[in-house]
Amino acid sequence: MAKCIKVKYPNSRKAICALRAIRSKNAHRSGKQPVAIHLCGFCHVWHLTSHKPAGKVARQWNALI
Ligand SMILES: [Zn+2]
Numbered sequence: 001m002a003k004c005i006k007v008k009y010p011n012s013r014k015a016i017c018a019l020r021a022i023r024s025k026n027a028h029r030s031g032k033q034p035v036a037i038h039l040c041g042f043c044h045v046w047h048l049t050s051h052k053p054a055g056k057v058a059r060q061w062n063a064l065i
Contacts, residue, residue, distance in 0.1 A: 004040055006047040012037060015046035016064055022048070036061050 009015035015037040026033045034048035053061050 004042045004047075006040070008040075008043060009037070009046040009048075012039075012046055012064075015048060019048050 007018070009018060019034055019037055022034055032050050034050050036049050036051065036053045037046050038049050038051075038053075039045075040047050052058065
């Protein structure tokens with residue numbers, strides 16, 4: 001089984017808080033940074049991701065973030 005080395009957040013609220021903090025801190029920077037959160041299939045907790053969600057999911061994230 002693959003071991004997940006990403007930072008773990010127990011719920012989506014905590015993940016979104018962390019995402020907001022990182023985004024405001026890195027607002028002046030360009031380059032790779034987390035843009036969304038996702039529920040991990042390996043560890044069943046939330047992670048930040050730099051992959052942009054698409055479609056319906058993207059609209060939900062925009063509403064949250
Ligand atoms: Zn994981």
